[in-house]
Amino acid sequence: MTDPDLEAGEAMQRLLASARTALGEPEPFTFAGRRLTPAEVVAHLAPYLTESRRARIEAVLDERTYTVVPVVEGLINTGNVSAVMRTAEALGFQAFHVVTHEAHDDGVRYKTSPRTTQGADKWLDVWHWPTPEVCIAHLREAGYQVVVTHLDDRAVPLGEIDFTDPTALVFGNETDGVTEAMRVLADRTCIVPMSGFTQSFNISVAAAVCLYHARRDRLARQGFHGDLTGAQRETLRAVFYLKSVRRSREMLARLTRS
Amino acid sequence: MTDPDLEAGEAMQRLLASARTALGEPEPFTFAGRRLTPAEVVAHLAPYLTESRRARIEAVLDERTYTVVPVVEGLINTGNVSAVMRTAEALGFQAFHVVTHEAHDDGVRYKTSPRTTQGADKWLDVWHWPTPEVCIAHLREAGYQVVVTHLDDRAVPLGEIDFTDPTALVFGNETDGVTEAMRVLADRTCIVPMSGFTQSFNISVAAAVCLYHARRDRLARQGFHGDLTGAQRETLRAVFYLKSVRRSREMLARLTRS
Numbered sequence: 408m409t410d411p412d413l414e415a416g417e418a419m420q421r422l423l424a425s426a427r428t429a430l431g432e433p434e435p436f437t438f439a440g441r442r443l444t445p446a447e448v449v450a451h452l453a454p455y456l457t458e459s460r461r462a463r464i465e466a467v468l469d470e471r472t473y474t475v476v477p478v479v480e481g482l483i484n485t486g487n488v489s490a491v492m493r494t495a496e497a498l499g500f501q502a503f504h505v506v507t508h509e510a511h512d513d514g515v516r517y518k519t520s521p522r523t524t525q526g527a528d529k530w531l532d533v534w535h536w537p538t539p540e541v542c543i544a545h546l547r548e549a550g551y552q553v554v555v556t557h558l559d560d561r562a563v564p565l566g567e568i569d570f571t572d573p574t575a576l577v578f579g580n581e582t583d584g585v586t587e588a589m590r591v592l593a594d595r596t597c598i599v600p601m602s603g604f605t606q607s608f609n610i611s612v613a614a615a616v617c618l619y620h621a622r623r624d625r626l627a628r629q630g631f632h633g634d635l636t637g638a639q640r641e642t643l644r645a646v647f648y649l650k651s652v653r654r655s656r657e658m659l660a661r662l663t664r665s
Numbered sequence: 666m667t668d669p670d671l672e673a674g675e676a677m678q679r680l681l682a683s684a685r686t687a688l689g690e691p692e693p694f695t696f697a698g699r700r701l702t703p704a705e706v707v708a709h710l711a712p713y714l715t716e717s718r719r720a721r722i723e724a725v726l727d728e729r730t731y732t733v734v735p736v737v738e739g740l741i742n743t744g745n746v747s748a749v750m751r752t753a754e755a756l757g758f759q760a761f762h763v764v765t766h767e768a769h770d771d772g773v774r775y776k777t778s779p780r781t782t783q784g785a786d787k788w789l790d791v792w793h794w795p796t797p798e799v800c801i802a803h804l805r806e807a808g809y810q811v812v813v814t815h816l817d818d819r820a821v822p823l824g825e826i827d828f829t830d831p832t833a834l835v836f837g838n839e840t841d842g843v844t845e846a847m848r849v850l851a852d853r854t855c856i857v858p859m860s861g862f863t864q865s866f867n868i869s870v871a872a873a874v875c876l877y878h879a880r881r882d883r884l885a886r887q888g889f890h891g892d893l894t895g896a897q898r899e900t901l902r903a904v905f906y907l908k909s910v911r912r913s914r915e916m917l918a919r920l921t922r923s
Contacts, residue, residue: 602728
């Protein structure tokens with residue numbers, strides 16, 4: 408069976424790749440060797456969700472966006488990464504990129520702290536990259552401008568960025584900020600205006616302020632934050648259903664086998 | 666010698682009381698038994714500060730306000746309180762109230778974590794209160810509306826609060842939020858709009874979002890954030906000079922003795 412959504416162009420391919428990453432599966436909607444469309448996944452699982460749960464999922468989908476994408480680079484404290492994920496999820500940003508420098512992670516896959524995210528990472532499309540170069544190449548190909556939070560000569564206040572444009576917003580690590588390699592790749596640098604003796608924010612605070620600002624900026628400029636396409640929404644609904652129903656994958660494997 | 670600023674009314678009395686708390690001294694500008702005016706303190710200490718340091722202090726004073734006052738209630742993790750202080754300082758909020766419930770602190774004075782604030786508390790007027798009642802009575806007498814971040818039936822989105830009105834903004838603890846006692850005392854409750862599966866923010870994130878929002882709201886409504894009166898500015902300049910010059914109090918004690 409062919410999924411017609413697979414034909415929906417590059418954006419959809421990216422979304423599916425993203426969903427695959429999130430699900431930790433090479434083929435997200437394949438069960439016992441048979442591929443299901445997102446609509447089929449949803450139809451099979453809907454009876455196992457309460458009406459209020461389904462309504463909650465639709466409310467979340469209403470406010471989801473891929474237009475602004477948080478990227479955290481080389482954070483040493485995984486609790487900080489998790490805190491940023493939790494904020495991103497609460498504010499409707501669906502994709503989340505983590506650049507783990509190879510030198511730091513010794514090949515060990517980055518782990519989030521379940522306590523700090525409170526499961527937020529479960530609902531996000533989390534991407535892991537070994538270097539800034541591959542991460543940014545991917546985001547550029549997908550049409551994002553790259554804005555790095557970093558104070559330098561060309562840095563503009565956060566308020567000057569138009570967050571209705573596809574924008575990857577990069578946060579650096581706790582002590583050194585973003586790496587030189589990342590700064591070279593950026594289109595722009597921006598700062599959160601500060602006016603005290605304190606010269607920097609805690610990383611989870613900086614990210615929260617920037618993501619809250621981005622959401623408000625989008626609402627002010629265009630009147631809405633969430634902007635999924637129909638196909639994105641359908642795919643993401645299937646992903647959320649899969650994650651909301653206990654043992655959903657086993658259940659669908661049995662169904663498709665029979 | 667009489668300080669004419671002491672006659673400047675109730676607001677000034679409050680400020681001085683606040684400065685006293687911040688300095689940990691019963692009389693902030695009294696040295697070897699002799700009282701100095703803020704202007705005298707500044708005149709004595711100015712030669713010990715570089716021109717760029719003095720300019721920095723003026724820039725900080727430009728953006729300082731007492732109109733919006735963060736209050737944190739019963740936080741268990743002192744690192745979280747310190748993170749909120751750091752954010753408040755960076756965004757120009759000068760007064761900071763901590764309600765330590767007597768049952769929790771066993772009479773031990775609340776301690777901040779120097780690492781997390783990065784010295785931010787040094788620059789703030791930090792008040793400590795044993796109960797919500799005394800804290801809120803004080804703030805009410807000083808003319809503040811009391812807004813508590815808490816989700817209940819009457820909660821309004823953060824965007825509906827007018828932060829050009831004198832406002833105390835209360836944040837509760839990590840697990841239970843604000844206490845019932847505090848909620849009863851509040852004029853209003855407000856929430857940060859969230860649209861994900863995540864139902865709450867980390868406390869330092871919630872406070873950062875609210876304080877950033879308050880600053881933006883003030884800028885949008887009236888075009889400025891900092892709004893010290895001339896007398897407040899003069900007093901706070903003296904406080905900042907005292908804190909910026911090494912062994913400043915000993916130096917002024919020697920000077921006034923001679």
